[in-house]
Amino acid sequence: MSASMPQKQERLERILRMAPVVAVVTIDDAGVAVALAQALLDGGIGAIEITLRTPAALDAIRAIAQANPLAAVGAGTVLSAADLDAAAVAGAQFAVSPGASPALFDAADASALPLLPGAATAGEAMTLAERGYRLQKFFPAEPAGGVEYLRALAGPLPHIRFCPTGGIRVDNAAAYLRLPNVLCVGGSWLTPSALVRAQDWPAITVLARAAAALRN
Numbered sequence: 001m002s003a004s005m006p007q008k009q010e011r012l013e014r015i016l017r018m019a020p021v022v023a024v025v026t027i028d029d030a031g032v033a034v035a036l037a038q039a040l041l042d043g044g045i046g047a048i049e050i051t052l053r054t055p056a057a058l059d060a061i062r063a064i065a066q067a068n069p070l071a072a073v074g075a076g077t078v079l080s081a082a083d084l085d086a087a088a089v090a091g092a093q094f095a096v097s098p099g100a101s102p103a104l105f106d107a108a109d110a111s112a113l114p115l116l117p118g119a120a121t122a123g124e125a126m127t128l129a130e131r132g133y134r135l136q137k138f139f140p141a142e143p144a145g146g147v148e149y150l151r152a153l154a155g156p157l158p159h160i161r162f163c164p165t166g167g168i169r170v171d172n173a174a175a176y177l178r179l180p181n182v183l184c185v186g187g188s189w190l191t192p193s194a195l196v197r198a199q200d201w202p203a204i205t206v207l208a209r210a211a212a213a214l215r216n
């Protein structure tokens with residue numbers, strides 16, 4: 001029997017509170033995953049979302065889960081029950097989806113893996129809250145309306161906490177983190193593909209350290 005929704009939400013909240021930023025990583029070479037995760041950890045970023053958009057993603061999650069016990073590795077771009085199952089088998093500790101669907105709701109209810117589902121409107125956020133999701137990804141944050149839009153949701157929906165993601169960088173993250181309904185932000189700016197390709201781990205640690213120093 002899978003964990004209850006409140007238990008899963010609690011586990012997810014602990015992960016989202018590890019640092020002000022969740023690193024969103026799209027990885028082409030699973031062989032660098034452990035070093036990449038270590039570079040983020042060295043900078044103080046422990047929650048790492050590997051998007052399931054490349055063939056290397058599941059191997060990268062598996063490698064980090066085995067070799068970086070201080071990291072909380074999750075799977076991003078989870079779109080289906082099959083994605084959720086594959087993420088759990090690979091050792092992911094959480095899953096992130098850009099939105100939600102009835103099939104994904106059913107799969108997440110049956111899974112032990114906590115899901116951070118995406119919402120971009122009040123209606124979507126209310127539907128998720130009805131299903132027990134008080135923690136949600138606000139996606140895509142900047143195109144959907146940014147800081148002011150999310151601030152406007154805090155009045156009528158004060159019980160929902162968001163992790164805005166999509167278009168967030170070091171220079172606009174702090175404004176999101178100051179909102180009362182934001183727990184953390186997500187972003188790919190900590191792991192630019194050029195630095196990953198060059199295996200420039202010290203540079204990634206510098207970006208992670210700056211992100212970890214942001215505070216809400």
Ligand code: 3PG
Nearest residue numbers: 024165166167168187188
């Ligand atoms: C994504 O799913 O790619 C995330 O939302 C990351 O968005 P970003 O690249 O704008 O940080």
